[in-house]
Amino acid sequence: MAKVENQIIDLTSRLIQIPSVNPPGYTVNIAGFIKDWLNNLGFRSEVREYAKDKPNVIARVGRGKPVLILNGHMDVVPPGDETKWVYPPFSGKVVEGRVYGRGATDMKGGLAVIMTVFAELAPLVERQGSGTLIFSATADEETGGHPGVEALVRDGVLIGDAAIVAEPSGGFRYYIGEKGLCQVKLVAVGRPAHGSLPILGDNAIMKLVRAINKAEELINEFNRGIKLPSELIDAIKNSAEVYLEASRASGLNLTLSDFERVVGTVSFNPGVVRGGSKINMVPDHAELELDMRVPPGVSPNQVIDYLRNGLGGMADVEVLDISEPNYTSPGETIVRLIHEGIERVLGVTPKPIIVTGATDGRYLRARGIPTVVYGPGELALAHAYNEYVTVEDLLRTHDVMVYAVKRFFGLEK
Template sequence: MVSEVGNQLAELTSRLVQIDSVNPPGDVTKVVEFIKNWLSERGFSSSIYEYVKGKPNLIARVGKGKPVIILNGHTDVVPPGDLSKWTYPPFSGRIIEGKVYGRGSTDMKGGVAVIMMVFAELGPLIEKKGTGSLVFSATADEEVGGHAGVEALVKDNVLAGDAAIVAEPTGFDKYCIAEKGLSQVKLIARGRPAHGSLPLLGDNAIMKLIKAIEKAQDTVNEINRGIKLPQDLIEAINNSSRVYLEGALRSGLKLSEDDFRHTIGSVSFNPGVIKGGSKVNMVPDYAELELDMRVPPGVSPSNVIDKLRNTLSGLAEVKVLDTSEPNYTPSSERIIQLIREGIGKQGAEAKPIIMTGATDGRYLRLKGIPTVIYGPGELTLAHTYDEYVTVKDLVNTYNTIKYTVEKYLGLRQ
């Protein structure tokens, strides 16, 4: 039997899913208009900050003074892909047997619905009691880096507080305390052209690039042998390994917890795009590779890049494409402890995890704001066909976040 709160959360999630906010192009105007009107109907005013046309960010606040707790969720979603592979249309928001289906249901319109309802439920009490402030932020651009969203808001000091909850999907009994950083580079090899029948007259850039890739991997392996992970993250890495393994086994892959434990706790190495040459009977004088590396806490992305430059000197140039620092919130922070308590109130064992990718939480953490990633939906369902979020997850994460805010702002003893 679904509770009234469950029905409301499912319906709100469905309404959000039905509003196409695919990124690219990332136009979230319509979904932000819906959220603004929804809040207005319940007596809350909000402000819009638009750094890039078509990518508005909405901020609503209640209460006054400190402490300030931020609830954050992004409104953009990834493209649906091949429409024929969806059982139900990706923007239908169908509610069937306790699940809300559609693109963004898990990542992360279910999470946005949860924090909208928490904000609306607690807002009047916070205004009346004056025990601090609650900020609701529905932000743009996360699926392509968050530069026109949370990053810009944090830089402008529009989004600031003493703690934050980002309602990305973790599942109701798990919470994310850390994210790996990013080192994305382009390796460029240059050679000398010649006729393909006389390769000795040229200098083959593709062959040089192949050697550079092998040397780059050896360098990353050497870095990984010397990594010392923060002790605070060992439990999170172990839990994450189990989560990712479950998804892998469902897909028929024969992997182990140790495989994932190694990948999560080390610098990953993924050559993603390779280009080179112009004609089969020419010695190529140019070749390039775009390399994606994810960096765990305890490792500096810039140090990884510097070591690659030293190793590949004379063989390939190393051009930086994008970087971000690994980041985590210590388990001793109050926001973490309250989330754990809230999960326990739902009758579950709270499990910390680490994300291999990045969320908008990195911008908040790097600003010094203790941040926890916690919301409805499973990590392994994000960006998939037939994406869904369960009503049970919506309700349990709503209860946990509501409890956390109440305790943090002194509304509950």
């Protein structure tokens, strides 16, 4: 066990030391490191590149069905102000049971775990001939995953009977679903005039303000009619409990029902407003970029149609980006095996979660691949200053994943 522990710690640290900041999201160096690492252990891998300098690395062993995918992304968000880090963001420094650095939690710790699990179990899968195990290190998740998992699924490179995405869930939790994305632009058009005679114009900013208020009313109205899938009710409550616990660390006075609404309804966040060109002119154009997250059981297109019909001529609604909410049934084999692994290996009864953000798991689920998100690290540490992952969590998730993968392939009864 000490050998595995040292390997995971060293691997996490070395991956952090290879910057793969997105933007620009170039993965040439880290993909090369992973390919060489696999090659040195005797595993062949292929590289697929759909955007310049953003290669993906895929390795597979075994033959036939079932096919299990272990996935993780290589890119990380920018470190921000480096003076706010206790240790340099790309140091991969190991201090008192923690590995520090940008991407430690999201998600080079997870990458290190699935690399280790793949190397450990691939010979058993190959020898027994009980199916196919795929490892994929992918690009661009932090900006949409389009030349990463989306392209690999579209081309049939990443197709299987189940998948584990090693995004940070923490060792005692796992994610079975995520809200969808609905980002739109509200555009109001007016008529220009001199600012001293506003009566001669039609102020687009004022029109936009009224449209924003009306849009919020419409979303509140829409939310009252939402019917959530019954098999997700417990997961939504679990999610609310997790977010509530995280909020307490920030001293916020929020309640469980506040977070149940956040997870189980369409959220409403006006993110960017633009309008006008000069203080003494009546503006003839104003726009809002609006971010909404959509729960399972609702389509982003339903939300967009509701807004368009309700706003009438107050503002045009332009679509910026959408993705469908998605989830894997708690009864699917891979979900049950991760659940069972946490119970038996860690001695804790885990709770399935729905997350408000998006992962590459959405592309796998859209192809009908049952997908569970399980990996080391806490969601609250992702993208934060002084990001770290604990050695304890790296080992916990490794042990649970080994349990689940072995039983998936019938390697151990």
